[in-house]
Amino acid sequence: MTDKNTQLTSTISEDNKLTLALTDIAIPQPSADEVVIRIEAAPLNPSDLAVMFSVANMTSASQSGSDVNPVITADVPAQFMPAVKTRVGKATPVGNEGAGTVVAAGSSPAAQALMGKTVAVIGGGTYRQYLAANVRSCLVLKDGTTAKEGASSFVNPLTALAMVATMRAEGHKAIIHAAAASNLGQMLNRICIADGVDLINIVRKTEQETLLRNMGAKYVVNSSSETFITDLTAAIIETGATIAFDPIGGGRLTSDILNCMEVAAARDMKEHSVYGSDTFKQVYIYGALNRGPISLNRNFGFAWGVNGFLLFNALGKLGTETVVAMRKRVADEITTTFASHYTHEVSLAEALQLASIASYGKQATGEKYLITPQKSN
């Protein structure tokens, strides 16, 4: 255990500037219910980018400082400043999850039990070398699981599991997933195959279609294809899917999904109704890959819902027992069902290079960054 601790922070200042920087901080002391984790791996998820970039215009980003201590600054458009006023002037730690080794533990038995273990952790700003965390925020990984394998144990695995659990809780029988070739989408595909749930994967590239089919996906439709609407409708007719999860939001995909669901449902109607079918159709929007307006062209009657979907709210609705079972499954299957793939591993300083930011800022499916804070620069 070295005496160096550096954290990656994002700060918006009153002069409409965003600053990303590495700051030396003290190595924390654990309180009774806390452990100190040497963070060895932490993923860069879209939700991390939202904290990191906030409302800044990243095309204006410039780099200063040194190679080992880079500083990124970018402009925040004036009209967005009111929306972020509660974070102005505060250095916000970045990193929602990660994994590493417990190197110090508080006095409680629960904390002591984790000493020396490899754990995954949620919350707190994981883009640093040493993080103090409450034991309840930790998931003990099985012997032999590495920190890199366990780095993404919370956000994507629990979101994918929450989708399947929500489908069941709300009485649907098959799922549609958009941007389905993502790490999360691949997990969802494996869960659905294991659990016998029909899943319609929507992708926008042929290679993503191939990837998912090679992973055993039965239903894959390509939104770039001329036959997309027909293909999606046919898959809905075959599976009876009436719930969809979409991380894109902006544009007309949500509307297209609802319309295809309605066409499938209306097939069985003998009498015309001006209100459309009685079949309830639900789209949950769980991201904002497209920040533009969501455009709903209603040809889908009155039995429909479009809702924001946020992991912590969804877990709250599903209840503690379900969540405990989910966490156990994640730990048991982190190298199989919940395996993540990263295309880049970077140190904290490498994460703050303009070229890196331009790359992971695209949030392109198939490009995934892992931060390894112990890597020297």
Add this chain to the structure above:
Amino acid sequence: MTDKNTQLTSTISEDNKLTLALTDIAIPQPSADEVVIRIEAAPLNPSDLAVMFSVANMTSASQSGSDVNPVITADVPAQFMPAVKTRVGKATPVGNEGAGTVVAAGSSPAAQALMGKTVAVIGGGTYRQYLAANVRSCLVLKDGTTAKEGASSFVNPLTALAMVATMRAEGHKAIIHAAAASNLGQMLNRICIADGVDLINIVRKTEQETLLRNMGAKYVVNSSSETFITDLTAAIIETGATIAFDPIGGGRLTSDILNCMEVAAARDMKEHSVYGSDTFKQVYIYGALNRGPISLNRNFGFAWGVNGFLLFNALGKLGTETVVAMRKRVADEITTTFASHYTHEVSLAEALQLASIASYGKQATGEKYLITPQKSN
């Protein structure tokens, strides 16, 4: 009881034509649980227009036949024909509700008990002289209530009551209503005043604002005003409204409402969150006065829902006991809380004049038609 029975029907034919016509039919005989109602008054609601005009282009309408037996024809754009294929070739009776005198009753005690009573009725095509209806579709009006007073006993009163009941059932404490100067909006305003529920009325004209204020409305905001967003936000802050009902749909009003709710909710946040506030914000869309796309500009976080709202589904969720209490309240208060105002009374033949269609087809707030089928032409 004459031997004449004429019904208003809407027919789409395979050659892409819509035909509205009056057809002579037999006076029905009631089965055991039915009564025959001499329909004396029936309102023209937006839901009736949806059946009547369907997907036809009414700007292409032309009139033929005679003055006492007019026939309206209009073009149905070819691209809409698949959506209505289950009604092609079928003469669809129009008229969702109405009121009149029971002139014949089936053998069951429940039916016999209605003999001679003035009743309101839901369903069946009320734009005719004589309608057979199950007793469960009838609401007995109090002695002294006229058919004209009771003609709108179901659609608007129950929708307004269902809005307040849904607000309570889903844990909200104040309501936003769009297009609030409508007959339905005026009922909702009276219910909310009586029940002590805060209601924010959104209108788009100064005279509508005056009308509602004169009826005791405390919160009225004008969407045509330059200060609309500020005014709406201030009213939300004052009332804590987190649920809205909107009959318009198309355009950006739903989005504006959600954004104003979020601004109000975010005032209390001490910490910035990229996910927005935890306050759940709901908009129910219960009509399609604007059939254009609903455009959602998300600045309202992830705790939100936009849903279709259909009276019968809402009543199903609220349960029989609540609905029975609602029906009783409607009968008790039909000339006060649930009073409707009509600007035009027309016979069946007068309803099928091009000039009438052009007038009620606008669905303008403040213009409301009542059909009186017993009126000779």
